[in-house]
Amino acid sequence: MSASDGTERDPEAVSRFVESFAAQLVEAGMPRMPARVFAALLSADAGSLTSAELGELLRISPAAVSGAVRYLAQAHMVAREREPGSRRERYRVRGDQWYEALTNRESIMKRWEIALREGVASLGPETPAGRRMAETLAFFEFVEGEIAEMMSRWRDHRDRTFGPS
C-alpha cells in the first residue's frame, strides 16, 4: 500500500473531502471559489499550494485562483508567501491560526455596535425599542470580551492536548 511511504494519497478521496467541506463553507456564507481554495489548502500536507497547483486541482482558471486568494487574504485566512528566487507564490493556511480569524470578526462586531448605538440615539434610550436595542448592544460588548478570554483558554487547552508549538 502507498501508505508506507506517507506521500501518496487517494486523490479521489481528497477531492471528495475538499468539495464536501467547501460546500459547508458555502452554506455558511463564504463565496464558492474561496471556499474551494481554502478547503484545498487545508487538505494539503504542506499546508500550502501554488497558484498553478490550485488551478489544476480544482480545475479553475488562474483568474479564479487570483480572486479567491484575494478574498481569503483579506479575511486573514491564508497568508501569501513569495518563493524566494521565483515569481511563484505560495498560499499557506497558517495551521493553528486560521480559525482564530473566524473569531476575529471584531471589525464586524464593532460596526454592529456603532449601528446599534446610533439606533439607541435615534429611537431614544427611554423608548421600548431603544431599551431593547441597548440590551442587544450590551450583549455584543459582553461577547466581545468573552471571546478574547475564550481564545486564551483555547490556546492553553491546545498546548496541553497537542503539545506546545
Add this chain to the structure above:
Amino acid sequence: MSASDGTERDPEAVSRFVESFAAQLVEAGMPRMPARVFAALLSADAGSLTSAELGELLRISPAAVSGAVRYLAQAHMVAREREPGSRRERYRVRGDQWYEALTNRESIMKRWEIALREGVASLGPETPAGRRMAETLAFFEFVEGEIAEMMSRWRDHRDRTFGPS
C-alpha cells in the same frame, strides 16, 4: 416636542437606522430582505409588526415579506404569532432571545465537525494534513462547549444589569 407623549418618532430617522443596520447584516451574509425586515422589527416599539405594516414601511410586496419572514423564522430570529380573532399575523422579535439564535449556529458547527471528521479519516490521522484537521476539529468542539457557558454567564450579567425579566 413629540417626545413628551412617547409615541411619536421621526419616521425619517427610524428609516435611516433600519436601512443602515440592515446594511450591516447584509454585509455579514444575511440576504437583503430578511435583513431589512429584521431591522424594522428591531426598531418597532412593540417589537412586532404585521405583514402589511412591514410591506408599507419597507415598500415591498407581500410576497417579499412572506419570503423574508420564512427565512427569519427558520433561523429562529423572529416568532410568528397569530392575532386571535383575525387572520393577521404578527412577526415578533423576541427581545432578549433573538441574539441567542446567533450563537445557536450549533447545527452549522455540527456539520463542520462531521465534515472535518471525514477529512481526518480520508487523509489519515497521521498525515500532516490530518493532524492539522484534527486540531481544527478540536477547536470547534472546544468552542461549542465554551459558548454554552458564555451564554449562561451572559444571562447572569444581563439580569444584574437590566434586572431579571
Add this chain to the structure above:
DNA sequence: CGCTTGCTTCAGAAATTTGTGAAGTTAAGG
C-alpha cells in the same frame, strides 16, 4: 536587454439570485 513565466486585471457571457405580479389557499365573518 529582451524573452518568458506567472500573477493580475478587465470585459463580457453565463448562471444564479432576488423581488414582483398574479393566481391559489385558507379561514374569518356575514
Add this chain to the structure above:
DNA sequence: CCTTAACTTCACAAATTTCTGAAGCAAGCG
C-alpha cells in the same frame, strides 16, 4: 355557504454575481 381578507406559492423578469479568456504587467533569467 359565500365573500373577502390575509398570507403563500409560482413563474418570470431583472439585477447581481461569478467565472472565463484575453490582454496587461512585473520580475527572473539567459
